Amino acid sequence: xxxxxxxxxxxxKSSVAETRxxxxxxxxxxxxxxxxxxxxxxxxxxxxxxxxxxxxxxxxSSWATVEPPYELRDVLAATTGVVLLDSxxxxxxxxxxxxxxxxxxxxxxxxxxxxTIVVSDEVGxxxxxxxxxxxxxxxxxxxxxxxxxxxxxxxLVVVAGRILRTDRP
Numbered sequence: 001x002x003x004x005x006x007x008x009x010x011x012x013k014s015s016v017a018e019t020r021x022x023x024x025x026x027x028x029x030x031x032x033x034x035x036x037x038x039x040x041x042x043x044x045x046x047x048x049x050x051x052x053x054x055x056x057x058x059x060x061s062s063w064a065t066v067e068p069p070y071e072l073r074d075v076l077a078a079t080t081g082v083v084l085l086d087s088x089x090x091x092x093x094x095x096x097x098x099x100x101x102x103x104x105x106x107x108x109x110x111x112x113x114x115x116t117i118v119v120s121d122e123v124g125x126x127x128x129x130x131x132x133x134x135x136x137x138x139x140x141x142x143x144x145x146x147x148x149x150x151x152x153x154x155x156l157v158v159v160a161g162r163i164l165r166t167d168r169p
Contacts, residue, residue: 001115004148006122007158014055014086016158017119021084022060024115029062031082034075036068036091048129055086070093076108076116082110088148089141098140102147110151120145122157 003020007013021031037052059065066075072091076083085091092098109116122145123138149155159165 001154002109002112002148002152003115003117004145004152005117005119005158006123006145008122012155012161013119013158015161016156016163017084017086017117018058020117021082021115024117025082026057029060031060031063031084032079032083033059033063033065034070034079034083035065035071036083036085036087036094072150073104073108076105076112079112081114083114083116084119086119088144089116089123089137092141092144093137098136100140102144105144106147106151108169109148118148118152120146120148 001024001032005013005017005020007016021033022029025031035052035055039050056065058163072085078158092100109118121141123141126138129135129138155166157166
């Protein structure tokens with residue numbers, strides 16, 4: 001079962017995903033959290049570092065964490081049990097030139113037999129990006145989200161902490 005959870009910044013999508021992962025894991029509580037961002041190495045960014053620290057501190061101690069660098073397809077293939085991947089947007093920006101093989105990511109997700117919860121930003125509702133790199137990010141993430149949605153069993157949109165279900169066309 002693949003669940004894709006989309007939402008804007010501060011929508012509550014990560015909280016919804018963590019709740020879903022906890023429910024999927026059941027009493028055993030085992031979840032592998034695949035983090036896609038880590039504290040800054042190329043210069044100080046206190047806000048980013050604080051956000052990463054808060055995410056780390058908020059995870060249950062029974063959860064395993066995989067932090068970058070890694071090859072996402074390999075981690076998805078090698079990890080058993082419930083997986084929470086948070087989030088595709090930050091993973092995409094960490095890839096050279098934001099160049100990713102969407103189909104292989106979707107295939108790696110589809111090949112998993114255990115519940116997989118994927119979090120991503122919904123960037124298509126925002127203001128038209130002013131910069132070329134901003135437009136590229138919006139377009140690339142939109143395409144990646146679509147590829148993951150195509151293999152997902154369930155797609156949820158989180159708005160202001162509320163879950164909206166989506167249906168296949």
